[in-house]
Amino acid sequence: MALALAWPSWGPAQLPNQLRRREHGGLPVAPGTIYRLLCRRGLQTRWERLALLEVHSAQAAGLLTERTRRQRAAAERRRAPHIQATKLGEFVSLDTFYIGKLKGVVRIWQYTACDAACSYGVAQVSLEFSAAAVRFLNGRDLRAFEAAGWPLRRILPEGHRDGVTDQGNEFRGRFDQACTERGIRHTRTKPRHAWTNGFVERLHGTILQEL
Secondary structure, three states: OHHHHHOOOOOOOOHHHHHOOHHHOOOOOOHHHHHHHHHHOOOOOHHHHHHHHHHHHHHHOOOOOHHHHHHHHHHHHHHOOOOOOOOOOOOEEEEEEEEEEEOOOEEEEEEEEEEOOOOOEEEEEEOOOHHHHHHHHHOHHHHHHHHOOOOOOEEEEEOEEOOEEOOOHHHOOHHHHHHHHHOOEEOOOOOOOHHHHHHHHHHHHHHHHHO
16 A cells, blocks of 8 residues: 555556565565455545545645545545446446547547446447437347347436537437337436446446547
């Protein structure tokens, strides 16, 4: 823990190499062991380790900056209980991600769904915005749940509105009607509460990193 806080930018991949060095005791520790230790202390990410050091520095100096307060509040939200599901199809998170312009001409969006019970996710790229949401809901990817005997029961979409990913209009109107026709409960996130839909947000990050 002392080494992790002394070098907060090092994570479970770098810390084992340092611990094996002679000046640090030559300890053979697996990355998974270090990750579990950091998780128990709430320090599994570099951001959380840096935020903890900043808080201690601010308290030692008798000064707690506004940025530090925001970081502490965000950390509390991340540790707060989130939505859980035990059965496939019981709760599925949806989101729209604006990828950008293809060759600077054509806009493309990504529709993504992630099951809260098992993190099974599907994504689809589209040249259209609002109309594609209904096609994504009725497409073969989400129909795979029903084919396996796990019908969709509740979805929580989050999309674009005025440039902000927040209760997008693409998940209204025809999308509401499509959910009603299929007997799916349709709920929405609160404004400026992106962490409520953390399942699909993390999947977006994985897709960006891998692809």
